[in-house]
Amino acid sequence: MDEGRAACIFGKMIRNKYILLVFxxxxxxxxxxxxxxxxxxxxxxxxxxxxxxxxPQGISFFLAxxxxxxxxxxxxxxILGIFRYASALLLSGLLAVFLVLITVTxxxxxxxxxxxxxxxxxxxxxxxxxxxxxxxxxxxxxxFSRKAVRVKY
Amino acid sequence: MALKKLLLRVAxxxxxxxxxxxxxxxxxxxxxxxxxxxxxxxxxxxxTSITFITLGEAEGLFSEEEAxxxxxxxxxxxxxxxxxxAVNIPFEEYKKENALDLIFLPPEGTVVVYCDGSECNSSLxxxxxxxxxxxxxxxxxxxxxxxWTREGLPVSSEK
Numbered sequence: 001m002d003e004g005r006a007a008c009i010f011g012k013m014i015r016n017k018y019i020l021l022v023f024x025x026x027x028x029x030x031x032x033x034x035x036x037x038x039x040x041x042x043x044x045x046x047x048x049x050x051x052x053x054x055x056p057q058g059i060s061f062f063l064a065x066x067x068x069x070x071x072x073x074x075x076x077x078x079i080l081g082i083f084r085y086a087s088a089l090l091l092s093g094l095l096a097v098f099l100v101l102i103t104v105t106x107x108x109x110x111x112x113x114x115x116x117x118x119x120x121x122x123x124x125x126x127x128x129x130x131x132x133x134x135x136x137x138x139x140x141x142x143x144f145s146r147k148a149v150r151v152k153y
Numbered sequence: 154m155a156l157k158k159l160l161l162r163v164a165x166x167x168x169x170x171x172x173x174x175x176x177x178x179x180x181x182x183x184x185x186x187x188x189x190x191x192x193x194x195x196x197x198x199x200x201t202s203i204t205f206i207t208l209g210e211a212e213g214l215f216s217e218e219e220a221x222x223x224x225x226x227x228x229x230x231x232x233x234x235x236x237x238x239a240v241n242i243p244f245e246e247y248k249k250e251n252a253l254d255l256i257f258l259p260p261e262g263t264v265v266v267y268c269d270g271s272e273c274n275s276s277l278x279x280x281x282x283x284x285x286x287x288x289x290x291x292x293x294x295x296x297x298x299x300x301w302t303r304e305g306l307p308v309s310s311e312k
Contacts, residue, residue: 042178046194051274061185061194065178070170077166086162111245 013144020145023138028078030135031091035071037117038064048115052105070094078142088143095136102128192295193277200284203291211265211294212306220263225275226298235298236267237307244268244275244282253282263290270299 014020038045046064049055055063071094074087098116105112105124114124122128175182184190189197192205206214214220215236222239224231231241247253258264264283268276280291294301302308 042181043190043194043196046190047274047277050194057190061190064194065181066171066174069174069177070167073166073170073173083162083166086159086166089159090163090166111249 014141015145020142023142024078024081024084027088027091027135027138027142028075031071031075031078033075034117035068035075038068038115039072042068045115048113051110051112051115052101053110054101054104067094085143085146088139092136092139092143095132095139099129099132099136102132192293193274195277195281200281202284202289203280203293206265206292206294208294208296208300208304210292211267211296211301212304214263214265214292215306220265220292221258223264223266223279224298225266225268225279226273230269230298232311234302234308234310236301237309239267242279244279248278256282256286258283258286258288260287260289263292264288265292265294267294267297267301270295270297273297 014023042064045068046061049060049063050057070090074091077083077087078091102114102124106126106129110124112124114122114128116122116128195203197203215222215238222236224235224239224241225244226235226241227243227246228241231239231243235241242256244253247256266276266280266283268274276293276295276297280293283291
């Protein structure tokens, strides 16, 4: 991407530091909640991943053990402001993958719980796409504010 | 370089998550490699009344008429064919209609829950519900309908 285009995209991103702080708190808080609710019962989460019928048994198990911790670490670091851009990048990637998974699951017509928030999970449906999209938007804004800050200072 | 630093930090977070996640769940990993979760991810210590059974064991319970067979597949699949004498509790439909609370089964006695086969999980989910309802002996026949019909065992249909 050339610099002109990049500047154009960053120009459209939100740079207000208070709004960005709210974004960080919202995304960080959501992921801490999501992560902790899954850490409590890794087997439940492993079964939820297996229900998507995308990953083999072993990978579902591995993801169920590791993914919630990555979510919590990213969430905490977003809120504390340590490694916030790396966290925002990682969470944006995760959210993008979740969006693809949810869409594919809806298209395949598989009726399952999303497994996003442990016992409190809702169904995989369009509302979930909306929520993930909003979080992705917040998260991308946090990540791209990195460039904005550097240009400013 | 800023990009390199960013990627290093991403890698650090991933590594940290990996170490903590695998470290804390070491006992589960051990169980995984011992084959405890080959039928599904369920803690048999938490769900004490649930056991997994093979085709042979299911056949034994069937011929001795010792257990109630419960088919957790959708109504249409059940009507098209099911294990002879089985009753239908279509898990997904009941869940959608919040009808799972209405199930009543006596806590004593053995039930065998099954669905299609290893690809389905409604038998596992239904077994969890039955456990919460206080049933004391729930067997999950994981081979399910696929294994049963492959062996040519007794079936019936409602069509």
